[in-house]
Amino acid sequence: MATTKPRITVTLTERQHEVLKMISDCGGQSMSSLLGELIEVSLPTFERMANTFRKLQQAQHKERARMVEALDEAQAALEPIAQAAVDQFDLFC
Numbered sequence: 764m765a766t767t768k769p770r771i772t773v774t775l776t777e778r779q780h781e782v783l784k785m786i787s788d789c790g791g792q793s794m795s796s797l798l799g800e801l802i803e804v805s806l807p808t809f810e811r812m813a814n815t816f817r818k819l820q821q822a823q824h825k826e827r828a829r830m831v832e833a834l835d836e837a838q839a840a841l842e843p844i845a846q847a848a849v850d851q852f853d854l855f856c
Contacts, residue, residue, distance in 0.1 A: 773798075 775783070787797040802809075 783794045787794045
C-alpha cells in the first residue's frame with residue numbers, strides 16, 4: 764500500500780550511512796523510521812528555527828524596501844540640482 768506521507772530523497776556520505784545503519788540495526792528499526800523519529804523529537808527546535816528564519820527574511824524585505832525608498836528620495840532631491848547645474852553649464856557653452 765502506497766503511503767500518502769510526503770517523501771524526500773537525501774544523499775548521505777558513506778560515514779553518515781554507516782553510522783545511521785549501525786544505530787538503526789541496534790535499535791531494530793529501519794533507517795527511514797530512525798530518521799523520522801529523530802526529526803519528530805527535533806521538531807520543536809526546527810519550528811523555532813523556521814520562525815526565526817521567516818522573521819529574518821521579513822526584516823530583510825523591509826530593509827530592502829526602506830533602502831529603495833531612500834534611494835528614490837535621494838534621486839528626487841538630486842535631479843533638480845543636477846538639472847540646474849546642466850542649465851548653468853549651457854550658459855557657458
